Amino acid sequence: MESTITARPRSSRRAGSAPTISDVARRAGVSPMTVSRVINGEANVRPATRDTVNEAISALNYAPNRAARSLAGGGQVRIGLLYSNPSAGYLSEFLLGSLEQASRSDVQIVVEKCELGEHELEVAEHLVRGGIHGIILPPPLCEAPALLSLLRAARVPTVAVATSLPAENQLAVRIDDRTAAAVMTRHIMELGHRRIGFIKGNPNLSASAQRLEGYREALAEAGMDEDPALIADGLFTYRSGLDAAEQLLDLAEPPTAIFSSNDDMAAATVAMAHRRGLDVPGDLTVCGFDDTTLATAIWPELTTIHQPIADMARGAVDLLVSTIRQQKAGSSAAAQQVLDYTLIRRQSDAPPRRRPRARGA
Numbered sequence: 001m002e003s004t005i006t007a008r009p010r011s012s013r014r015a016g017s018a019p020t021i022s023d024v025a026r027r028a029g030v031s032p033m034t035v036s037r038v039i040n041g042e043a044n045v046r047p048a049t050r051d052t053v054n055e056a057i058s059a060l061n062y063a064p065n066r067a068a069r070s071l072a073g074g075g076q077v078r079i080g081l082l083y084s085n086p087s088a089g090y091l092s093e094f095l096l097g098s099l100e101q102a103s104r105s106d107v108q109i110v111v112e113k114c115e116l117g118e119h120e121l122e123v124a125e126h127l128v129r130g131g132i133h134g135i136i137l138p139p140p141l142c143e144a145p146a147l148l149s150l151l152r153a154a155r156v157p158t159v160a161v162a163t164s165l166p167a168e169n170q171l172a173v174r175i176d177d178r179t180a181a182a183v184m185t186r187h188i189m190e191l192g193h194r195r196i197g198f199i200k201g202n203p204n205l206s207a208s209a210q211r212l213e214g215y216r217e218a219l220a221e222a223g224m225d226e227d228p229a230l231i232a233d234g235l236f237t238y239r240s241g242l243d244a245a246e247q248l249l250d251l252a253e254p255p256t257a258i259f260s261s262n263d264d265m266a267a268a269t270v271a272m273a274h275r276r277g278l279d280v281p282g283d284l285t286v287c288g289f290d291d292t293t294l295a296t297a298i299w300p301e302l303t304t305i306h307q308p309i310a311d312m313a314r315g316a317v318d319l320l321v322s323t324i325r326q327q328k329a330g331s332s333a334a335a336q337q338v339l340d341y342t343l344i345r346r347q348s349d350a351p352p353r354r355r356p357r358a359r360g361a
Helices: 021-028 032-039 047-060 067-073 088-105 119-129 145-153 177-190 206-221 238-249 263-275 309-328
Strands: 002-006 077-083 107-113 134-137 158-161 171-174 196-199 257-260 285-290 303-306 336-338 342-344
Touching: 021 032, 021 047, 032 047, 077 088, 077 119, 077 309, 088 107, 088 309, 107 119, 107 309, 119 145, 134 145, 134 309, 145 158, 158 309, 171 309, 177 196, 177 206, 177 257, 177 285, 177 303, 177 342, 196 206, 196 238, 196 263, 238 257, 238 263, 257 263, 263 285
Parallel strands: 077 107, 077 134, 134 158, 158 171, 171 336, 196 257, 257 285, 285 303
Antiparallel strands: 002 107, 303 342
8 A cells, every 4th residue: 555654844835826635625525635545546545536536636737746746846846665675674774764864855755565576567657647756666676677667668767775786877875785795704704714604685686696796705815615505595584594594504514604695584593593502603603784673683683784774765865856856957967876884793793612512402
């Protein structure tokens, strides 16, 4: 379901005789809320009612918060944020950052959840028909080819967030995933670990491949051979992390450290270690990536790469609004932002144990 979240506007309605949403509601014989639902493309409106409201909008020449209003004279910008992310921690930080920046920029955000497949195309078409000014796409939608193609064809400015390999002319906000993963792998090696497991992320996302490349890069720099058995598949979900950790810990010579491509899978690795009677970090070092709220919600708290998710969301809103206003002024310039990351050390890493591992019953 689509939800419209309007940042606190700082300016009042301009004086004049332009029709209001209440005028439309009176003409259509419905409530202003119903008119708002129609304008925002919400699904919980009967087709007959939707048609009646649209007829009233046309008859009154009413311009809601859509492209027509903005182009007519500097009205409030309206942007869409589509999401389909399995990590609640990542999503909550992303939404917080987006809404904070929207408030500062006096823009309206339409937030919509999408199911991967054809649904995101339906949602995007809905927003395009409603006159949306621009779209923000966090992962995994940031790399959905059909969705990006649709928005390009519609000439709707779109910011891809956390894509590691954006197209040259693509608006994007990201970090250097490869270098960040290499930094974490070097940190684990500096603790003395030599058998380091790695859990990959969603294979459809460039960030997953780049983090794996960073892991490999650090091993090669240290003159260590890559062991394919120490690399397990994951999907950025907690469930996939459990399966991957179980696979790695079942090896005849299991790793002494496991680096997961995100915090959800790292948290699952900690849970699997505890299930087997292993101490973290005494028997097994576990490190993650992202630094979501989950990293400090488990015991022990995770050593992880801090990806500035909220700042990336703020940057995406700012970049999108700037681009929209540039286009209004008759100019445009694609831009990409690469933000800093930080290795955050907590309680889940330690040098490898020099005595036999603890074993559960």
